Structure formats: C-alpha cells, structure tokens
Amino acid sequence: MRALWARALWANVEEVFREAAARFTLVAYFALSTVFILLFAAAVNLDVVDGALAGAKLFGKEIEMRGGKVEIDKLVLGFEMGFSAVLYLVGTFLAIFATAHLVPRLQEKGTIDLYLSRPIGRVPLLLSRYAGGLLLAAFNVAYLMVSIWLIVGIKTGVWNERFLFGGGIILFAIATLLAFAFLVGVVTSSTAVSIMTSYGLFFMASILTAHEKIAAAMSMDWGASLVHAGYWVLPKTAQLGQAIVVLVSGGTGMHRPPPPVDPWAVYGTTGLFGLLALTWACWLFSRKDF
Amino acid sequence: MASALSVHALEKVFRNGFSRREIRALSGIDFEVAPGEVFGLLGPNGAGKTTTVKILLGLTFPTKGEARILGLSARSPESRRRTGYLPEGHRFPGYLTARQTLSIFGRMAGLSRGEVEQRIPALLSRVRLPEWADVKVKKFSKGMTQRLGLAAALIHKPEVLLLDEPTDGVDPVGRREIRDLLREEAARGTAILLNSHLLSEIELTCDRVTVLRKGSVAATGTIKDLTGASALGVSSQVRYRMVAYGMTPSLVGGIQQLDASIAQTNGHFELSVRDYAHLNQVIDRLRAEGAELRELTPLRSSLEDVFVDLVKTGDLDSPEVKPS
Numbered sequence: 001m002r003a004l005w006a007r008a009l010w011a012n013v014e015e016v017f018r019e020a021a022a023r024f025t026l027v028a029y030f031a032l033s034t035v036f037i038l039l040f041a042a043a044v045n046l047d048v049v050d051g052a053l054a055g056a057k058l059f060g061k062e063i064e065m066r067g068g069k070v071e072i073d074k075l076v077l078g079f080e081m082g083f084s085a086v087l088y089l090v091g092t093f094l095a096i097f098a099t100a101h102l103v104p105r106l107q108e109k110g111t112i113d114l115y116l117s118r119p120i121g122r123v124p125l126l127l128s129r130y131a132g133g134l135l136l137a138a139f140n141v142a143y144l145m146v147s148i149w150l151i152v153g154i155k156t157g158v159w160n161e162r163f164l165f166g167g168g169i170i171l172f173a174i175a176t177l178l179a180f181a182f183l184v185g186v187v188t189s190s191t192a193v194s195i196m197t198s199y200g201l202f203f204m205a206s207i208l209t210a211h212e213k214i215a216a217a218m219s220m221d222w223g224a225s226l227v228h229a230g231y232w233v234l235p236k237t238a239q240l241g242q243a244i245v246v247l248v249s250g251g252t253g254m255h256r257p258p259p260p261v262d263p264w265a266v267y268g269t270t271g272l273f274g275l276l277a278l279t280w281a282c283w284l285f286s287r288k289d290f
Numbered sequence: 291m292a293s294a295l296s297v298h299a300l301e302k303v304f305r306n307g308f309s310r311r312e313i314r315a316l317s318g319i320d321f322e323v324a325p326g327e328v329f330g331l332l333g334p335n336g337a338g339k340t341t342t343v344k345i346l347l348g349l350t351f352p353t354k355g356e357a358r359i360l361g362l363s364a365r366s367p368e369s370r371r372r373t374g375y376l377p378e379g380h381r382f383p384g385y386l387t388a389r390q391t392l393s394i395f396g397r398m399a400g401l402s403r404g405e406v407e408q409r410i411p412a413l414l415s416r417v418r419l420p421e422w423a424d425v426k427v428k429k430f431s432k433g434m435t436q437r438l439g440l441a442a443a444l445i446h447k448p449e450v451l452l453l454d455e456p457t458d459g460v461d462p463v464g465r466r467e468i469r470d471l472l473r474e475e476a477a478r479g480t481a482i483l484l485n486s487h488l489l490s491e492i493e494l495t496c497d498r499v500t501v502l503r504k505g506s507v508a509a510t511g512t513i514k515d516l517t518g519a520s521a522l523g524v525s526s527q528v529r530y531r532m533v534a535y536g537m538t539p540s541l542v543g544g545i546q547q548l549d550a551s552i553a554q555t556n557g558h559f560e561l562s563v564r565d566y567a568h569l570n571q572v573i574d575r576l577r578a579e580g581a582e583l584r585e586l587t588p589l590r591s592s593l594e595d596v597f598v599d600l601v602k603t604g605d606l607d608s609p610e611v612k613p614s
C-alpha cells in the first residue's frame with residue numbers, strides 16, 4: 001500500500017516535470033532566468049578593497065560612489081533585499097502561471113479516466129499533483145536565488161544565508177496560493193480562471209492589510225466586519241513580502257524597520273487558509289462524478 | 291464460479307448543475323462477467339454503456355445499486371489494482387513518449403520502475419508499436435493511440451479488462467489485431483467487458499452480450515441465444531436464401547398468399563417464413579406447382595437484426611429527461 005502511494009507520487013512528479021520541460025513558457029522562463037543571471041554575473045564588476053567598495057562597474061561603466069567608499073556588506077544587503085522582494089512577486093506569479101493548469105488538465109475528458117482508473121485514491125492523486133507543482137516552483141525559485149546568491153558571494157565575498165531563507169517564505173506563499181488555485185481548478189476546470197482568481201486573491205489580500213483604515217471608512221457595520229473578517233481569513237500576502245525583506249536584511253540596513261509581526265497572525269492564518277483550501281479541493285475532487 | 295465483475299440493480303441519475311434537471315442514465319441493470327469471458331455491452335449512443343463502465347471504475351458514483359470488481363466494491367481504489375481500462379476517446383499527455391506513458395501509468399498502478407521497464411518492450415511489440423517507443427504520443431494516429439491505450443491497460447497484467455469502444459477509429463486490420471489480443475487475454479483467464487455500438491465488433495469478439503436500451507437491459511444472452519429467433523420475444527422471422535427453377539409470377543403470388551414474404555434479388559430469392567412448419571408449407575406449394583428447388587440456405591438473423599429489433603421499440607435518442 002505504502003509502495004503504491006510512493007510510486008504513484010513519483011510518477012506524478014515526474015510527469016509534472018516532463019510536462020514543464022515540454023512547455024514553451026517554462027523553457028522560456030529558465031532561458032530568461034539564465035540570461036539574467038549570466039548578464040548579472042558579467043555586468044557586476046566590483047572592486048573590493050578591505051571589505052569596502054572602492055569602485056563598481058556595471059556594464060563596464062564606473063559607478064559614481066557618493067561620499068567615497070560604500071561598505072560592501074550594506075550594498076550587497078540592499079541588493080539582496082530588493083531582489084528578494086522582486087522575486088517574491090515575480091516568483092509567486094510565475095509559479096502559479098506554470099502550475100495552475102495541473103488540475104484543469106487532469107480533469108479533461110479523456111484524461112481523467114486514465115488517472116482515476118489506477119488504484120491510487122483520488123486524494124493521494126491530487127496531492128501528488130500538488131507536490132509535483134510545488135516541487136517545480138521550488139526548482140524555479142531555487143534556481144534564481146541560489147545562482148544570484150552564488151554570484152554575489154563569489155564576486156563580493158559576502159555570503160548572506162538569510163537571502164536563501166527568504167526563498168522559504170516565497171515557497172510558503174506559493175504553496176498557499178497553489179492550494180487555492182487547485183481548489184478553483186477542481187471546481188471550474190479552467191486554467192484561466194484559476195490563474196486570475198489566484199492573482200486576484202494575492203492583490204485583494206494585500207489591499208486588506210489596510211483593513212483598519214478601510215473598515216473605518218465604511219459606513220455600514222457589516223461592511224466593516226466583512227473587511228476585518230476578510231483580512232483574517234485570507235493569506236497575508238503583503239506581510240509575507242515584508243517578512244522576506246526583514247529576514248534577508250537580518251533587521252539591519254532598513255531605514256524604517258516595520259513593526260515586528262506576530263508569527264501566528266501572519267504565517268499561522270496564511271497556512272491555515274492554504275490547508276483549508278487544499279482540504280476542500282481534495283474533498284470536492286474525491287466526490288466528483290467524471 | 292465467482293464472477294470477476296458484477297453490477298447489481300445499478301441506477302444512475304445525473305443531476306445537472308443549476309438547471310435541476312435529472313438525467314436517468316441507468317435504471318437498474320444487472321449482469322456478471324466470469325473470469326476468461328468476453329462480455330459485450332451493446333447499445334446505441336446514450337444507452338448508458340460508458341456510465342456503467344465508469345461506475346465500475348469508481349469514476350462516477352452510483353445513485354443506487356452496487357458494482358463490484360473481484361469481490362471489491364468499485365468505490366475502493368484497491369479494486370482497481372488488478373483492473374485495466376481503455377477509456378472512450380482517451381487522451382494521453384502528448385508530451386510523453388510511448389515508453390514514458392507506459393512507465394508513468396504503470397507505476398501509478400503500483401509497479402516498480404524496474405518492473406515497468408522490463409515489461410515495456412514486449413508490451414509495445416504486442417500492440418505493434420515497438421519502433422514507436424521513443425516517439426511523442428502527440429505524433430500518434432488514432433489507431434496507434436488506441437493500441438497504446440491498450441498497452442497501458444495491460445501493463446500491470448490485470449485480471450479484469452474494461453474497454454470502451456476499443457476499435458473506434460481503428461482500421462479493419464487494426465480491429466482484427468485488437469480482437470485477437472482480447473482473445474489471447476481471455477484465454478489466460480482475464481474477464482473482459484467490451485462496450486460497443488458496433489454490432490459486428492461485439493458479434494465477432496464476445497461470448498455473451500447484454501443489450502442496453504435507454505439505461506435498461508433489453509436482453510442478455512450468448513450470441514447464439516440472441517440470434518436464435520424466438521429467445522427474445524421479439525417478433526422475428528426465419529430468412530432463407532433460395533434458388534429454384536420454374537418460379538412463375540403466379541407461383542410467387544401464391545406463396546405470398548401463404549403469408550410468407552418472398553422477393554427476387556440477383557438471381558435468387560429471399561424467403562421469410564414464420565417457422566419450420568410454415569417453411570414446409572411453402573415448399574409443398576412450390577413443388578406442387580412444378581418448381582424445382584436447387585438451394586435453400588438459412589440466413590442467420592444477425593445480431594444486428596436483433597439489435598435493431600430490440601432498440602427500435604423506442605426512439606434512439608437520449609433517455610427520458612424529466613424535471614425534478
């Protein structure tokens with residue numbers, strides 16, 4: 001029994017990766033990432049003297065250093081903070097874009113029969129696809145982050161592992177949104193709807209970070225309650241982004257460090273949302289007539 | 291003998307979305323298939339064949355009744371461990387090669403990577419695709435896809451095989467090969483359920499048949515039972531091909547007066563009578579009028595005739611649709 005689950009899991013993961021390899025979007029994504037990394041590696045030319053930046057060259061041009069020397073650690077940190085924030089947004093969106101079709105395609109007429117007629121149960125099947133999608137996203141994120149981290153490290157000698165841990169939070173956000181995309185996929189069988197609603201969720205939840213202000217501006221009580229409830233129920237997408245930057249910075253190098261977050265209020269509620277979405281998706285999937 | 295698969299009082303009502311309409315796809319059907327038997331499910335489009343097979347595989351859930359495979363409820367995934375399925379109009383992921391397809395679906399049936407890799411070459415030869423092992427499935431023709439589907443259904447050496455319109459879109463040679471392959475499988479004890487609206491397929495392949503009409507069993511039996519005239523309570527006639535000399539128009543008219551139907555086609559006659567007594571009555575008349583009988587060959591009522599008889603009692607479109 002255990003062997004069946006494990007074999008089916010790996011078969012599904014393999015299929016997700018093979019499909020990704022065959023899809024133009026993903027190949028293009030890797031190609032673009034590689035070009036970006038290579039350009040970055042070639043362009044950044046830092047002149048480090050005694051742990052400080054004496055001069056920097058970008059695309060062969062000298063960068064003016066205001067006030068003479070800049071501490072290399074701070075420069076690297078600033079770059080890594082900015083890059084992790086960008087990657088949070090881009091990585092999450094790309095991951096959803098690259099995996100949201102997994103359920104709708106599985107549920108296609110003529111395809112679902114092939115999968116469900118195997119002795120693997122429906123819930124393990126769906127979770128295998130989910131695992132495959134998540135692993136694929138992890139590869140994408142890791143590819144970009146580790147390469148950039150290595151290049152920065154080699155060129156500057158500054159090795160900031162916290163930058164890599166930031167990738168963990170990015171994956172956590174992806175896992176949550178992917179769970180939601182799976183739920184929408186099970187219900188609608190539509191890749192486009194899955195992608196759009198997941199992106200919508202991301203923005204909606206970000207806006208609700210300002211729930212106090214929005215609720216205060218609402219004339220009706222129930223409207224205010226709805227905004228608050230929405231905030232607590234939905235993933236904390238904006239705060240996760242902030243948390244990544246704070247993590248990467250290690251608490252230093254920020255002009256205005258944001259107030260410390262209650263981990264339960266951010267990670268706990270977000271994780272719960274993802275877990276509920278995935279559980280609901282599994283429940284619906286296991287009861288569906290095909 | 292314990293049956294390899296059985297359905298009992300199986301009912302299925304589809305409830306479609308918001309329209310609150312009920313579609314009764316199956317209204318209480320029963321049948322059993324024994325190990326080593328090739329069993330045909332025959333019926334026009336919309337009769338409920340695919341629904342029956344899907345329930346047996348746990349793809350669709352029954353409204354009432356029971357479906358079992360190898361003694362296990364169709365709801366349990368374990369019942370599919372020894373079951374192979376070729377779905378109607380299946381689509382394998384186009385980006386996989388034949389080898390990868392068999393490997394992935396074989397492992398989802400619980401085989402190890404080693405086991406699949408060892409079985410794939412022989413299996414691909416068996417379905418005559420050996421040189422296509424490393425070609426992407428999207429390049430395959432309909433017939434090749436169908437044969438690959440058959441290989442995928444067989445990779446884990448199932449004891450029960452369910453095939454939904456397996457020869458659909460396959461050329462005559464391919465059909466024959468599929469028939470032979472099914473026969474081989476049955477010979478080694480596999481129970482086979484074959485869905486088809488093609489009577490000739492069922493007739494050529496199956497030991498026993500159930501004819502479905504609008505979600506109900508119209509008839510069940512061996513091909514012989516069904517084609518032997520009286521078994522069905524269907525008004526049927528016995529038909530003969532007759533060659534005789536000295537048949538005058540008045541004689542033909544006389545035979546028609548005996549309530550037999552006779553028509554001349556390409557130098558021979560086709561004669562339809564009620565039964566043997568009626569046949570002899572016609573021949574007596576023929577001989578008495580001086581005609582000389584040269585040949586009289588019974589035209590077996592083919593399953594197709596029976597089938598048409600069975601289903602023409604109602605209109606052939608979808609089953610009753612009634613608002614709830």
Ligand SMILES: Nc1ncnc2c1ncn2[C@@H]1O[C@H](COP(=O)(O)OP(=O)(O)O)[C@@H](O)[C@H]1O
Pocket residue numbers: 289290304305306313314315333334335336337338339340341342608609
């Ligand atoms: N998922 C479904 N939802 C609603 N009606 C369905 C569904 N699947 C099949 N039906 C209906 O059930 C009836 C039987 O269909 P089916 O089993 O596919 O017939 P067959 O395979 O004999 O052609 C048809 O009227 C069909 O429209």
Ligand SMILES: [Mg+2]
Pocket residue numbers: 339340341378454
């Ligand atoms: Mg059908």
